[in-house]
Amino acid sequence: MTDAALSFDRAERAQALGVPETALNAQGEVAWGKIFLGFGGMVVGQFMAMLDIQIVNSSLTQIQSGLGASADEISWIQTIYLLAEVITIPLAAYLSKLFGTRPFYVTSVVIFVIASMAVGMATSYESMIVLRAIQGLAAGAMIPAVFATAMTVFPPEQRVTANVITGLVVTLAPTIGPILGGYLTDALSWRWLFFINLFPGILVIFLVGRYGGFDKPDKSLAKGIDWFGLVVMTIFLLTMQYALEEGASEGWFEDDLILWLTVVAAVTGLVFVWRQVTYRQPIVSLKPFANKEFTLGVLMSFIAGVSIFGGSFLIPIFLGQVLQYTASQVGTTMLVSGLVMFVSAPICGRLVRSMDLRISMILGFGLAAWSTALGGRITADWGFYEFAVLQAWRSFGVMMAMIGAQQLSVSTLPPHMMKDASGLVNLVRNLGGAVGLAVLSTVLTHQTAIHLADISAAVNWGNLSSQQMLEALTAIMEQRGAADPEAAARMAFGGMIRREAAVLGYGDAFYFLAAGCVLAGAIAFFVGPAWAQGSVRPGEKR
Incomplete structure (x- = not known):
């Protein structure tokens, strides 16, 4: 039988089994061990990328102290990661088709691990922000590939199981991120929030590099790259994500920067959609x-x-x-x-x-x-x-x-x-x-303010119950040695009201x-x- 005939038979058999041709071994059988090892490595990589979204949340105070950053600056450690990530998530499909899943994914993991180590060793706020952005870019490239691989490599009857695995990663990583981050910081230091990526990262590089040949690159996509669409998409996603991240704390459209970023996001979003629908080779297919x-x-x-x-x-x-x-x-x-x-x-x-x-x-x-x-x-x-x-x-x-x-x-x-x-x-x-x-964030701020106004309006210092509460608090403050027990009592009473409103x-x-x-x-x-x-x-x- 000729090589062309053998190739045709393999393609037919792969289609009948519902798997890509690259999943078959030399005998034409599905190499399940290879598939599970390669896919498992990608799952671990996705988990790492999604874990790093939330792992710093419980340790921002310690990071702020270690870098000497201000309270406003430290929030950018989280924001810059999300901004960088949201750019590469839609771009990942195009790049993985251009280079092939294995080389693209392995390269992304290598960059992610190196950036993680560098972030952990950062000695200044400015260097950490730059390195955290690089880490986010690599993470955004790693996240979508698992779902796409699950739905193309596995036959129909096993896709729900693959979906279970990806669903578990998507829901579990954000949940345990703050937990793991808190324990690591307490037991070691905040730098281990990033050093921890080294060992699973090496495992992912090995597994995907050796067993992740699920498809072949399409070099024809290198011709006619839509650079205009890429620039518009980047502006659209960055301005939208920033407005969403910072809008609540800045009073939304009361802040000129948030207002203009929202306008830019709306305009570039429309241009981006038009471009992707009309261009012959879109960066992000909306089909x-x-x-x-x-x-x-x-x-x-x-x-x-x-x-x-x-x-x-x-x-x-x-x-x-x-x-x-x-x-x-x-x-x-x-x-x-x-x-x-x-x-x-x-x-x-x-x-x-x-x-x-x-x-x-x-x-x-x-x-x-x-x-x-x-x-x-x-x-x-x-x-x-x-x-x-x-x-x-x-x-x-x-x-x-x-x-x-x-x-x-x-x-x-x-x-x-x-x-x-x-x-x-x-x-x-x-x-x-x-x-x-x-x-x-907006709901919390708005509703807390409404409840605070309602409760404060209902408090009447001439009311018997309010007087009794104030007298009891005054006695407690007097026992604690407050210089002005009544003023301290009124302050404590105000704190109780604010807590109830919250x-x-x-x-x-x-x-x-x-x-x-x-x-x-x-x-x-x-x-x-x-x-x-x-x-x-x-x-x-x-």
Whole structure:
């Protein structure tokens, strides 16, 4: 048999098995060991990249002290990483098709590891910001590749399992990031938040470099690169992300910079979409949005991003600011969420595989909405048990909904669109997180101010109960040796009022998140029944 005939037979066999031709060994059999090792290495790399988004959150104070930075400057350690990451996430699909998944991914990991080591050794705020940006660029290149590989390398019956793995990484990394960061900083130093990437990074480089040959490069894409589209996309994403990150703290459109950045983002966003639709070789293909199921799945992924990042933002902030928990206490409380996600991932995968995708998404988002709404009744007396119940049910629901939404997003897309679709799904989910944090910060500030005004207006110093409270506080301050017991008592009473207003503000923020989950569940009703099972694309056998 000629080489051409053998090549044709391999291609036919690969198509029949639902795997790429590169997944077959010399005998024409699927090399599952090679696939799992290569894919496993990519999963670890994605976990590293997503972990570094949140791992610094619980240690910003220590980093600030170590670098001698101001309170305003230190927030840029997080912001610059997100800004850099959001640029390369949509660009990753184009570059991985141009160079091939293996060389592109390995190069990204090498840059990420070197940048991580350099960030850990940084001695000044300025150098850390530059190095953190490089780290974010490499991370953004690593994140989308796992999902695309899962949906092209594995046959239809195993894609839900692959989705479970990617869903676990997406939800688990942001959850345990602050926990791991707090423990590392307490036990070693904040520099180990970045040094820790060395050992798993070497493992990823070895596994993907040796077993990650899932596709072949397409050098023809090097001709006619859309440089104009790339510049417009960069401006659009940077201005939008910055406005979302800093808008709440700057009073949104009351700040001239935020106002003009929003205008620039709106204009460049429209130009970017026009360019990608009309240019013959777009940097980011928007063709997947022509598919109804993909668009609905992306909408739900956006809202899931709001819920995942929003919940991981609200609970630690409440524990630290209102209940005055230490970093390790916050980590212990938040550990429940990570454990539940880890344990429930295979269970959710089986459930999603065994039922109509619409049912799994409605149940998942419904459970997430109910459990998140429990936070609407939060009080300053809440302890570990109350937060554990909220996190456990919310984590299970989000995991189930996330797997269903990811499966729906690609259920009717052809294989050649998978890399573009993966970049879009990850970008939209990250933007959902950015939008969620921005809106939640605004909700917290606005609602806390309203509750503070209402409670303050209700306080009447001529009222008997208010007088009794003031007298009791005055006696306590007198026992503590305050120079002016009554003034100290009034100050303490004001602190109690502000604390109660903050608690009520957090309750409103939890209700906002719950409403978002309800909206996401409602979107599932618009999914067509023809592709409700979601694990088969056109032309494939179930």
